[in-house]
Amino acid sequence: MLYGRGTERAALDRLLADADAGRAGALLLRGEPGIGKSALLDAAADAATGWRVLRAAGVESEARLPYAVLSQLLAPVLGELDGLPGPQRAALQRTLGLADGPAGDRLLVGLAVLTLLGDLAEQGPVLAVVDDLQWADPESAAALRLAVRRLGAERVAVLLATREDGPEPAGPPELPVGPLAEPDAARLLAHHAPELADPARVLAAAAGNPLALRELPLASADGELPPDGRLRLAYHGQVSRLPGRTQRWLLLAALEETGEAQVLLRAAEESGLDAADLAPAEARGLLRVDLAAGRTRFRHPLLRSVLVDRAPLADRLAAHRTLAAAYGPGEPLRRAWHRALAATGRDAAAAADLAAAAAGAASRGGHQGACAAYERAARLSPDPTLARRWTVAAVEAALEAGEVERAERLALAADRPDADPVTRAHLLFARGVAEFWRDENASAHARLTEAATLVAATHPGPAARVLVQAVHVAWYDGLPAVACSLDALAALPLPDGDPLEPVVRYLAAALGPLARDLPAGAGEDAGAVVGAVGPGGTVPVGGAPAGAGAAGPGGAGGVTLGEAARAARAAGAAVPVDLVLPCGAGLVPGHDAEVLDLSRRLVREAREGGVLGTLPTLLFFLAEAELFDGRPASAAEHAAEALQLALDSGQPLWTGQLHGFQAYLAAARGEAEPCREQAAAAFARGGAGAPWARWALGLLDLGAGRAEDAYGHLAALTGGPFGYQVAAVRAVPDLVEAAVRLRRGEECARALARFERWAERADRPWARALVDRCRALLAPDEFAEELYLRALARHAEQPRPWERARTELLYGEWLRRGRRKAEARVPLRSAEQALRRLGAVPWAERAGLELDATGAPAASGPARAVVAGLTPQESQIVRLAAQGLSNRDIAAQLFLSARTVGHHLYKAYPKLGVGSRGDLAGILPALS
Numbered sequence: 001m002l003y004g005r006g007t008e009r010a011a012l013d014r015l016l017a018d019a020d021a022g023r024a025g026a027l028l029l030r031g032e033p034g035i036g037k038s039a040l041l042d043a044a045a046d047a048a049t050g051w052r053v054l055r056a057a058g059v060e061s062e063a064r065l066p067y068a069v070l071s072q073l074l075a076p077v078l079g080e081l082d083g084l085p086g087p088q089r090a091a092l093q094r095t096l097g098l099a100d101g102p103a104g105d106r107l108l109v110g111l112a113v114l115t116l117l118g119d120l121a122e123q124g125p126v127l128a129v130v131d132d133l134q135w136a137d138p139e140s141a142a143a144l145r146l147a148v149r150r151l152g153a154e155r156v157a158v159l160l161a162t163r164e165d166g167p168e169p170a171g172p173p174e175l176p177v178g179p180l181a182e183p184d185a186a187r188l189l190a191h192h193a194p195e196l197a198d199p200a201r202v203l204a205a206a207a208g209n210p211l212a213l214r215e216l217p218l219a220s221a222d223g224e225l226p227p228d229g230r231l232r233l234a235y236h237g238q239v240s241r242l243p244g245r246t247q248r249w250l251l252l253a254a255l256e257e258t259g260e261a262q263v264l265l266r267a268a269e270e271s272g273l274d275a276a277d278l279a280p281a282e283a284r285g286l287l288r289v290d291l292a293a294g295r296t297r298f299r300h301p302l303l304r305s306v307l308v309d310r311a312p313l314a315d316r317l318a319a320h321r322t323l324a325a326a327y328g329p330g331e332p333l334r335r336a337w338h339r340a341l342a343a344t345g346r347d348a349a350a351a352a353d354l355a356a357a358a359a360g361a362a363s364r365g366g367h368q369g370a371c372a373a374y375e376r377a378a379r380l381s382p383d384p385t386l387a388r389r390w391t392v393a394a395v396e397a398a399l400e401a402g403e404v405e406r407a408e409r410l411a412l413a414a415d416r417p418d419a420d421p422v423t424r425a426h427l428l429f430a431r432g433v434a435e436f437w438r439d440e441n442a443s444a445h446a447r448l449t450e451a452a453t454l455v456a457a458t459h460p461g462p463a464a465r466v467l468v469q470a471v472h473v474a475w476y477d478g479l480p481a482v483a484c485s486l487d488a489l490a491a492l493p494l495p496d497g498d499p500l501e502p503v504v505r506y507l508a509a510a511l512g513p514l515a516r517d518l519p520a521g522a523g524e525d526a527g528a529v530v531g532a533v534g535p536g537g538t539v540p541v542g543g544a545p546a547g548a549g550a551a552g553p554g555g556a557g558g559v560t561l562g563e564a565a566r567a568a569r570a571a572g573a574a575v576p577v578d579l580v581l582p583c584g585a586g587l588v589p590g591h592d593a594e595v596l597d598l599s600r601r602l603v604r605e606a607r608e609g610g611v612l613g614t615l616p617t618l619l620f621f622l623a624e625a626e627l628f629d630g631r632p633a634s635a636a637e638h639a640a641e642a643l644q645l646a647l648d649s650g651q652p653l654w655t656g657q658l659h660g661f662q663a664y665l666a667a668a669r670g671e672a673e674p675c676r677e678q679a680a681a682a683f684a685r686g687g688a689g690a691p692w693a694r695w696a697l698g699l700l701d702l703g704a705g706r707a708e709d710a711y712g713h714l715a716a717l718t719g720g721p722f723g724y725q726v727a728a729v730r731a732v733p734d735l736v737e738a739a740v741r742l743r744r745g746e747e748c749a750r751a752l753a754r755f756e757r758w759a760e761r762a763d764r765p766w767a768r769a770l771v772d773r774c775r776a777l778l779a780p781d782e783f784a785e786e787l788y789l790r791a792l793a794r795h796a797e798q799p800r801p802w803e804r805a806r807t808e809l810l811y812g813e814w815l816r817r818g819r820r821k822a823e824a825r826v827p828l829r830s831a832e833q834a835l836r837r838l839g840a841v842p843w844a845e846r847a848g849l850e851l852d853a854t855g856a857p858a859a860s861g862p863a864r865a866v867v868a869g870l871t872p873q874e875s876q877i878v879r880l881a882a883q884g885l886s887n888r889d890i891a892a893q894l895f896l897s898a899r900t901v902g903h904h905l906y907k908a909y910p911k912l913g914v915g916s917r918g919d920l921a922g923i924l925p926a927l928s
Helices: 006-020 035-046 068-083 086-095 106-123 136-148 184-192 199-206 209-218 227-240 245-254 261-270 273-284 300-311 311-328 333-342 348-363 367-380 384-400 404-414 421-437 441-455 460-475 479-491 501-516 561-570 579-586 593-608 614-630 632-649 652-669 671-686 690-703 705-719 726-731 732-741 745-762 765-778 781-797 801-817 823-837 839-854 872-882 887-894 899-914 918-925
Strands: 023-028 050-056 126-131 154-163 173-174 286-290 296-299
Touching: 006 023, 006 035, 006 126, 006 154, 006 300, 023 035, 035 126, 035 154, 035 348, 050 068, 050 823, 068 086, 068 106, 068 126, 068 136, 068 300, 068 839, 086 106, 106 126, 106 136, 106 154, 106 614, 106 632, 106 887, 106 899, 136 154, 136 173, 136 227, 136 367, 136 632, 184 199, 184 209, 199 209, 209 227, 227 300, 245 273, 245 296, 245 300, 245 311, 261 273, 261 296, 261 311, 273 501, 296 300, 311 333, 311 593, 333 367, 348 367, 348 384, 367 384, 367 404, 384 404, 384 421, 384 593, 404 421, 421 441, 421 652, 441 460, 441 479, 460 501, 460 918, 501 561, 501 579, 561 579, 561 593, 579 593, 614 632, 614 652, 632 652, 632 872, 652 671, 652 690, 671 690, 690 726, 690 732, 690 839, 705 726, 705 732, 705 745, 726 732, 726 745, 732 745, 732 765, 745 765, 765 781, 765 801, 781 801, 801 823, 801 839, 823 839, 872 887, 872 899, 872 918, 899 918
Parallel strands: 023 154, 023 173, 050 126, 126 154
Antiparallel strands: 286 296
């Protein structure tokens, strides 16, 4: 029975009512120990009559065991896994130890939980309850966080509870649970202790804490202790009055994490105890044994801590040894942990047992638990060689888990000059990755380069992978660092047939020419790098192989991206991981069409194979290629999905990039506030997203006619030390337009010269068209028209709607200013229609005003009105549905539930003016 709690119960009732109506939700209860969180969870479970209720609770000593809470939560519904999409089912089964095989992607596990909850909700509403979240293992907590963030139209409610100092999972709103009001506290005390002689003293000591109100009358607690301390003292008093054999029984139960009765009974028998010894504790209600369910449960989790804290060291060690013997072969990690906790010094056998169990946990995706086990095994081992090996394994597990700070801490402590080169390379790599995540790119690049150098001669394949990562880091550090990494890659003695050899060759050819064309502002020292000697000998900067000069029609130095990808696949490259960086690098020399083709393929393979950690990166490259190809709607869809995945997987680099990219999309649409908000978010997440954000702000001002502000943003971008990056290079035509409007065209001469050299290397009609447009803007009237017409002819060779429309708009403006109004109407009309189709509102309006000035009326209303009201996710779902995919197929592809897909379609129909799924095929051209 609950006393008071009107506000809390109302919030729980709303959550259940919304979920029952198909509006999924989650709530996190937060409060001090004993404040009544568990009672509120129980009340919600009791109120969910006819619901499927799944329950789990974190246990302090079990927090290091991967997926322990998730296993507990899903235990009643494991028979429902067969209905999950293949990759999700396999990942979840391997994670829970139900199938053998490599670990599933962590994102995929969370999405499998989401899909399973959605499937269960099709049969009836579902309530998932997790108590003591502060003690949940990190793997389970991460899976639950992802599922909660993606809940939509399912009949699912999720209730979580944690202590005041517990975790703060992003997403669910919080409900603070405070002390009971005095009248409610008095009623509760009167119910539990009606014979109490001095209730006022207990009421004062309990301070509205319900558990204290129940427990303090049973003990002799008094004084001004905090609630946790009062309760510990109360429990201590109750336990102290029990027989010694009962206390030993309770200590075993407190240290046994699973609550499995059979394990406890075996451990008790091993200790010479029997069931009768537990009777005094059961009589006082401290512990309940449910033989039918095979579980034991303490009256309150705090009792576990009291029992462990008060037990003498000898008793704790004996209990751990007994429990280690009680676990069967199906629980290797628990058995090994108890054996390790029973060790009083270096113990080779216990260390080896724990390391073996850690390897098993890592194979199922439990990298955080594996890290803790490897770290403990290293401390237990008397063999320094094994200790170093297991420390390296702990570092690698921490990196796999995304715990880069922990990996760095372990690596820093273990990194010694006398360590063998392979060990040092592993440790330096971890430190470099951690620094990269903190945006400390110079030191990160130095560590990665040193790591690769240590093993280049003996292990060229792994060294190549480290150096490919170093190229990525160098991209955000500066061209000298890029050149250094490319030199080192070129100097590696990769054997014939190595899968990374085509990747290395393409990176060298695609990125190498940058070192010969440093942007203004890069500094004189940077220029001195050209022709430097690489770490492996004399190698041209950029590492380009012999004959790899400027890019011709076939690609970078004659090596096309498609050819490199096919060669790497044929040699056994790890796809898509090994092809991610060359895919993005293809945008640097302007190989947009090849990037579009390859990124589509890699995105599909990453989805099908469950390699979701690479998806934010690949979706970003796909979105960039789609934008450049004139597909802003598709680009917006994929960028929104990539951003959500980057947030889900904790990838700050791509979060910043995607915020900057979305700022650009908003700028093109003329949406000022969203553009500025996204740009601010990009700047706040480090330097990686700054180029796109800066371009976005420049484009926003240019579209609004604020040429001075636009020029300031664009000049800082294109003339700064990172003017070689994709966004900076392609912003030069906008810089030229802003400069011309300010009559300062001469100030952009250096930037335009670099852009012309870049376009020459790219050797694409669309790139040459942009050069012609820039020259037309700067040219005297007697030469301008020829340049505009040549630009339009080249646009026609390789259509790009956005760039062609911008050129038509500028040409039409030039014609109108020359009083050639009739001639101006044709390019202006074409520009206005294209820009409206693209959703580029300010630019379309500008074309409309120019048309008005020629005496011709502008078009009425946006041509894209049929899809203008859709969100990016709705647009993506509608597009896939129009192609004939079922809701379930769409859900599996976009990592949603089928019910949420249906909900988005239901909301999209009235926006599209259609009445059913069958009508969608007719609007597919507009969506495309």
